[in-house]
Amino acid sequence: MEYVIGLDLGTSSIKGILTDRQGTIAAEESESYPIYHEQDGHSEQDPEDWVRQTKSVLKKLIQNNNLDGGDIKGISFSGQMHGLVLLDGDHNPLRRAILWNDTRTSREVKEIEEAVGQEKLWEITKNSPLEGFTLPKILWVKKHEPDVFARAEMFLLPKDYVRYRLTGQAGMDLSDAAGTLLMDLNTNEWSTAVLEAFDLPSSLCPPLFPATEHCGGMLEEAAQETGCSSSVMIFAGGADNACGAVGAGILEKGKTMCSIGTSGVLLSYAGGEKTHFNGKLHFFNHAPADTYYAMGVTLAAGYSLQWFKENFLKDDDFSEMVQKTESVPAGARGLLFTPYITGERTPHNDALARGSFIGMDSSHTKNEFVKAIMEGITFSLKESLNLIEQNGMGVDTIVSIGGGAKSKAWLQMQADIFGKEVVSLRNEQGPAMGAAIIAAAGCGWFESLQEAAVVFVQNDVSVMPDPEKTKRYEQIFALYQQVYTQTKDITKQLAAFR
Structure with missing residues (x-):
């Protein structure tokens, strides 16, 4: 039988669900990882914890269900939004990831409002700056950790870093990029105006692609660790709220x-x-x-x-x-x-x-x-x-x-x-189900996410006012x-x- 796996990289754990072509959930696994609150308002995680525990979930889904690696046809991701993963020239993390619920960036939010202006931000990004978004985090590192920032060559969001470690291809899907405050939602490209306002190089931003983009197979080393086939199709996935909406x-x-x-x-x-x-x-x-x-x-x-x-x-x-x-x-x-x-x-x-x-x-x-x-x-x-x-x-x-x-x-x-x-x-499986639907559509089992959702998502109780x-x-x-x-x-x- 053929399966896809939907992975949801949450704030406290990584969850994976194994589904067949009919949307039936055959198994689910999860692994947790710590959050570091070493200063007031700080919330960080070690990206290596995400990678290690994601591989563990994949391995358990395959081994505990007596599957061959070739039974898994596709994998896709949902992930916690906004978190900053800064990478050096070799794509290694320069520091722990700063998470969405980190509140240290109040001053940077005010600087963004003053430098760009609320109305222009609404016009470009469609959103107001908040402490949780990614741009304020980048500016905080630039100001408070200049030696770290000087070595930064690219940033990714959490699930995108995990996907990079599995595939070797760095990039970011549009639904997660929209929550960085750096993307122009009118063109779905990185905003030159916002980057220039803070003297940020465009090279810091990764390539952009849609949720169902095929990001290649799995690196041989990762395939051996997880039990997957190196030819498994891995897709970009989306932000947790976007995937939660797909899964609903x-x-x-x-x-x-x-x-x-x-x-x-x-x-x-x-x-x-x-x-x-x-x-x-x-x-x-x-x-x-x-x-x-x-x-x-x-x-x-x-x-x-x-x-x-x-x-x-x-x-x-x-x-x-x-x-x-x-x-x-x-x-x-x-x-x-x-x-x-x-x-x-x-x-x-x-x-x-x-x-x-x-x-x-x-x-x-x-x-x-x-x-x-x-x-x-x-x-x-x-x-x-x-x-x-x-x-x-x-x-x-x-x-x-x-x-x-x-x-x-x-x-x-x-x-x-x-x-x-x-x-x-x-x-109800939330964002993990949305990621599985993205993988199912990406594999060609369905013509669209909408068509896949008709099979994978079933209503239960209905109440009227x-x-x-x-x-x-x-x-x-x-x-x-x-x-x-x-x-x-x-x-x-x-x-x-x-």
Whole structure:
């Protein structure tokens, strides 16, 4: 039997899934690696850890399933976005990779805004500069580690470095390049204007190619270590959010993905239309050629619920805790929560924003607090949905993945708050499934990613909004939207007393 492998290089681990031509998952494996937080705000990883553990996952998928290397026809990648891997002239890493969640670059972000200007950045890159993006990291190394930067010949993003180590071909796919703040999304080429603004050589930037680009076979040494055939076809892959969208079937207009994990993502297919949202939403290249997606982020989505449970409901079963909210009326009996406990991204982009419980009284129970938190998370994601629709992108179906899809109660809440049909997936594998779909299409098993997704992605539960609850939630959502503007000055002043 023939298989493809989808690899998802995450922040804490590398996950690999083995799928056949019908999209059936035959096996999955994962390996973890450490994150280094040696200074406040710093978050780094050793690229060699990624390579070693990726090879281990490939080896396990083959050996544990009694496969021959030739059974694996294609491999592709999903990867954590934005991370900086600086390489010397021999393509060896010059330092640890600086990750997407590293926050040391606030000054560099301001320098980018001043040197290029917000409106010009929106015109070129379609995004506002954030600490997480790659360009601020490059500028930080240039300023603080000039000896390292002087030796830098090229930069890659995490999954691209792993792919280079397997194939010997360096490059970057468009969906990941869009998150560097160095690519011109109008031309899908590296931006001369942005590079020149910071005296960066164009040679620092790798070749660009689409997600399904065939990047060659596997180097003989890597093939021997993993058990793969050196002739296996290896494809470029994509950024984790792009691959997550592929794995959820977000490949046509009207389709939107709601992902509730530690953070929350509301991602909508934009087709070939290029736009920007004045920095309030991200706008990146999608995995299918010449297509794009818009995306909003809630920084503390599932984390808000996890934080509450760990601090106040340690002995409660998580699934029962969520299920009991079904008996609580919409609006949690007048209790409102804003999930800004680690700041907020969309639509406020305010690292100093802080969460609030509004309307508490002595009659509220723990079930109502949990309900209010779930509603607050979903309200935050609705703000992204509203921005998408206000900019002319129609949304008819929302595919829910992650923690928000594991409970019928939360699925129904999403449908009621969004006012849309919400569906879950039968076999949710996230970005790893998207990478497998890219490999399947790249191998020629299907004519397109869309055709592959029809086979690989199957819906499970479908829920429709309750009109009465949707009407009630619209009224409560209007109150929710007032909380940030009414409390932001107070929370900033309170920061002095921490």
